[in-house]
Amino acid sequence: MSESARTAADALRALLAEFPHTPRALVQSFGCQLNFCDGEKYKGILCSLGYTLTDEPEKADVILFNACAVRAHAESRVIGRLGALKPLKERNPRLVIGLCGCMAEEDEVRALLRKSYPHVSLVLGAGAMEQLPQALLSAYQGQKHTETGLRFAGLPDESLPTVRDGVFQASVPVMYGCNNFCTYCIVPYVRGRERSRTPEAIEREVRELVQSGCREILLLGQNVNSYGRGTDCKISFPALLRRLDAIDGDYFIRFMSSHPKDADRELIDTMLSSRHIEHHLHLPVQSGSDAVLKAMNRHYTAQKYLELIDYARSKSEDFAFSSDLIVGFPTETDADFQQTLDLIRYVGYDNLYTFIYSPRSGTPAAEMEQVSTEAEISERMRILLETQRGITARCNQKFIGRETVMLAEKYDEEKGLLVGRTRACRNVAVTGDASAVGQFVRVRITGAKSWALTGETV
Ligand code: SF4
Known part of the structure; x- marks a missing residue:
């Protein structure tokens, strides 16, 4: 200070x-x-x-x-x-x-x-x-x-105290700001350019959390894959993950968000060979159409995106993907939307977070002319949600009969269910009791719904 x-x-x-x-x-x-x-x-x-x-x-x-x-x-x-x-x-x-x-x-x-x-x-x-x-x-x-302190583009002082909202789950920022200027997004204008915390400071914080009994640590940044770029610390995000993974203890590490233009095979290899990092990647695709991706200034094609998905699946069939998707970007036509549907069917996301495009003043996309009507965009959203519901239900089916470990996050008293997530971030609801909240629990999967896997504690 x-x-x-x-x-x-x-x-x-x-x-x-x-x-x-x-x-x-x-x-x-x-x-x-x-x-x-x-x-x-x-x-x-x-x-x-x-x-x-x-x-x-x-x-x-x-x-x-x-x-x-x-x-x-x-x-x-x-x-x-x-x-x-x-x-x-x-x-x-x-x-x-x-x-x-x-x-x-x-x-x-x-x-x-x-x-x-x-x-x-x-x-x-x-x-x-x-x-x-x-x-x-x-x-x-x-x-x-x-x-x-407006337009302050520094890093928060490492000595600032924190009062955490969670007991067994905690978030740790690894970087602030964004350099990407996606045409629909205001973040680079209000959060400034990328700057990364030092690996020493991040490791210290994660170590303290693990020692205090924290079970899940979420590393945060607007684009974690560009962690370390432009700084003196000369460390990539996968290298940071390996450093944190070496900390002994009983915990999961998650991270978000990743940008498909920067996520690479080294990241997947690091996740799969780790002891603590979740086998799940949230990789926001936003659209399956190259024309729309270009208008969004995303700097990847659907083909390049799918290459990484294929690589991860070739290494582990159960590796989970989730994504963000924008429906009704100003230049999106029905043909573009069909390409998005093709992409989500191909990937088989475990989870999809869908948004209807809404213009954000001050961004280039807000100046673009909308080529679709509201009714067309709503219909696309309906089709997308229905398609994804079927995909999630099908993805979940293959886990019936298997045993796995989940972190119990809460107890639903009314239904008598313990609710949590697996290492691949899949939602699970099992019979159990409230005392297990905040603990890792071994479970057997006996059913699959579109919203979660269901089962019992072992
Ligand atoms: S969408 Fe994400 S990557 Fe793109 S500008 Fe916004 S914060 Fe940066």
């Missing part, structure tokens, strides 16, 4: 010590896992300053919305929720309401807050977490509106 951040933190602690009660903070995160991971750091900073955490806005002295810019619709909802906090501020003038995360990096959002949301007094840039004490101090000292 910088000297100025330390000084601000000390001054803020002294100010908070004069509160008639222990000050309370509410941090609400929206959007992707990386944003939730940042939210854990905001909570850590606030606790280190003397706040306790609360879920109740009425009881909070600070309300921080850590919001994501990726989807315009989600962003409108956050603006609506910020608006709904106005009566709280009127009742409690000392309440500080702030916006942080990549949504705070948008010029239009900040202009809107300045003009129409004067009760939101603090705006903090996505990469400027350590400047939170300074921003809070300014707000308490009567500054009506502060905008701090």
Whole structure:
């Protein structure tokens, strides 16, 4: 932490010590896992300053919305929720309401807050977490509106404390930002260029998590496959995975997201020869049409994508793939969509996350002319979902009769089912009891539904 951040933190602690009660903070995160991971750091900073955490806005002295810019619709909802906090501020003038995360990096959002949301007094840039004490101090000292740390393209200070949301599952960011400029995506504009944490810092964090009993560690980055590029550490993502895999313990490692232009055979080999890395790759294809992929600026073809799938399957039949897919990209025609259907049938994804394209202002795709009607796009989505349901059900059938290990994630009391995921990230629901949550459990698969494998504990 910088000297100025330390000084601000000390001054803020002294100010908070004069509160008639222990000050309370509410941090609400929206959007992707990386944003939730940042939210854990905001909570850590606030606790280190003397706040306790609360879920109740009425009881909070600070309300921080850590919001994501990726989807315009989600962003409108956050603006609506910020608006709904106005009566709280009127009742409690000392309440500080702030916006942080990549949504705070948008010029239009900040202009809107300045003009129409004067009760939101603090705006903090996505990469400027350590400047939170300074921003809070300014707000308490009567500054009506502060905008701090915008366009900050550094790495968060490694010494920042964290309050983790999960007990046996944890996320560890390995890099921030993105250099890819997919034409539909706002991330490079609001999160800045790629920068990677050092392998030493990542290894230290993972080691501590394993030692504290964490069972699943999710490594995060906008494009983990370009980890280490352009830095002094000269280490590739597969090399980082091997380094982390060498840590002794009982745990799984997952990671996301991978970009198909950068994922390679070395990555697959590393995963399959590891002790802890899941045998599942989330590889967002977005479309099966080369013309659409080009318009999206994705820098791979369907053929190149499938070569990696074929390679993984040649090494392990059970290796699992999931993907993100956009339906109704502005240039997508029915013929393009047919190529997407062909691709998903060929791959046989275990899981598919499908999205109807929605324009994001500030991106090149938002300026493209839409060639399909809403009805055509809805119909494509319907066909896609139906096709994928059949694929997942068929993929799941082959596991009936097998035994495997799953990490039990939760217990469904109503159904008496223990719900979790296998090392290949396949969903499983088995008869069992709540005491196994957070543990690895050996299970026998006796049934296959489109949403999960079912069975019993062994
Ligand atoms: S790889 Fe593309 S979709 Fe992913 S964050 Fe970067 S620009 Fe956005």
